[in-house]
Every structure is written in C-alpha cells, then in structure tokens.
Amino acid sequence: TPGGDLIFVSDRTGWWNLYRLRGGAVEHLVAMHAEFGRPQWVFGMSMYAVVSDSELVCAYIRDGRCHMARLDLDALTLRDIPVTQTEFSGLRSGEGFVIYGGGSPTESSCLYRLDLATEEAAVVKASRSDTPPPGMVSVPEALRFPTENDKEAHAFFYAPTNAQVEGPGDASPPLIVFSHGGPTGATSDVYSPAMQYWTTRGYAVLDVNYGGSTGYGREYRNRLRDAWGIVDVDDCINAALHVASLGRADADRLIIRGGSAG
Numbered sequence: 330t331p332g333g334d335l336i337f338v339s340d341r342t343g344w345w346n347l348y349r350l351r352g353g354a355v356e357h358l359v360a361m362h363a364e365f366g367r368p369q370w371v372f373g374m375s376m377y378a379v380v381s382d383s384e385l386v387c388a389y390i391r392d393g394r395c396h397m398a399r400l401d402l403d404a405l406t407l408r409d410i411p412v413t414q415t416e417f418s419g420l421r422s423g424e425g426f427v428i429y430g431g432g433s434p435t436e437s438s439c440l441y442r443l444d445l446a447t448e449e450a451a452v453v454k455a456s457r458s459d460t461p462p463p464g465m466v467s468v469p470e471a472l473r474f475p476t477e478n479d480k481e482a483h484a485f486f487y488a489p490t491n492a493q494v495e496g497p498g499d500a501s502p503p504l505i506v507f508s509h510g511g512p513t514g515a516t517s518d519v520y521s522p523a524m525q526y527w528t529t530r531g532y533a534v535l536d537v538n539y540g541g542s543t544g545y546g547r548e549y550r551n552r553l554r555d556a557w558g559i560v561d562v563d564d565c566i567n568a569a570l571h572v573a574s575l576g577r578a579d580a581d582r583l584i585i586r587g588g589s590a591g
Contacts, residue, residue, distance in 0.1 A: 432519035464492025504578035510589030
C-alpha cells in the first residue's frame, strides 16, 4: 500500500484469502470460503488492486463463479460491485479507476475500465468484434454431481440452443464433456465460441471442474495429489453419467475430450 503495508494471499485456512502485514503483525482481512487467488502458473494474475491505504478492489471465486468487490481496509468490510462480468483477471489500479480483464456467459472476454466513482465498467478493448445473434447462446448452469468416495464435484452444463432449429422431441442430445488443462486450473462460465459451436449444432456440453480444480478451496484442489489421471477421469465420467441419468443427455452418445492436462 502507499503507507507501506504488505497485502498478500494465503490459504492457511484452506481458502486463498487476503491478509495484511503491518508492523510485524499479520491480519486476516476477510474470512470467507472463497478464493482471492489463482494457481501461479504465469505472472501477472493478480485478483486485487490497491486503490489507497484504505481500500482494495478485489475479485473472488465462490462456487466456480467470480465476483468483484471493494474491501474497506479500515472497517474490514467487503461490498460487491454490481458489474455484469463473472470472470476477472489482471486487476490494476489508476487514479480513480481499475483496469481488468473480464467476461460473462453472454460476453466475450474484454479489457474493462471501472470508474470507482460511478462503479460503471466500460469496454476498453474487446477480444471479438462480432456478437452472437439472439437465441443462439447457451447460458451455462452450474452443477454439482456425485462422484467417487461419496464426494461431490462441479461442472458447467450447456444445453443445446438454436432458435432456428428444434430437435426431436423424443430424444436426448449427445453430450461432449470437456476436461480442462492445468491440471489445477479451472474452467469458467465466460462466453466461449468453442462451446457455442457445439450447442448451436444440437450437442449438450459439460465443462468439468474436476477434483483438483481451483476455486473450491485447498481440500478440493488437493484431491488430485497422487491421483492425477484417476480423480479427474472419474469426475468426468461421473459428470457425464449424472447428466444422462437426469435425461439431459443420451447415455449412448457420450464423449470426453480435453487438452494439455485434460
């Protein structure tokens, strides 16, 4: 901070929370079952920005979805900022504003400038110039599903969506399951043309945050220890079978794909 306090993230409670080092003493700034950090695969992934000695703007992940908030460093109170984005990265502060990367289930990733006086976010640069036509976007639904060892895991489910085509009423759609890379990364609900390619063509899509993924605390992340290629595979299979059991996918037409660790 301008006054010389050190702000840092620690998962000493099992969750990546914000702390302050002041005068040799460590202070827990906000105690939540939420993640204020990400795995440090690359540099520049900050989820918070120091605005002044008395305020931070920060992002946190809870149940797989991201929120933006203002943290009062004097009162130690956290207040959400009502922006439409559900994914944030690379927060940087300026005089009266914060710059960040963000997106939502209906918005491609963009570079935004948040005015701290009005709390309005304006697009500085969009990653795509085109916008999908109405009725052609499948908005993901956050799912919990049962998996091995009486545990639960997480995924985003995309139903087939195409305003110009109606599928057969007596059939469930084929399902494509995506296994993300990392492996301790995570998938988000931000608009993805790669997902919508399939959903507009009659496929359901399941994007799995298998055990080991970030965003659900250290215990969930550590499920993959000594079990890489076991826990993640089990979770992807169980996710597919769960959706099929609900009648939202055809149990005879299920495939799993991924990249890198996936």
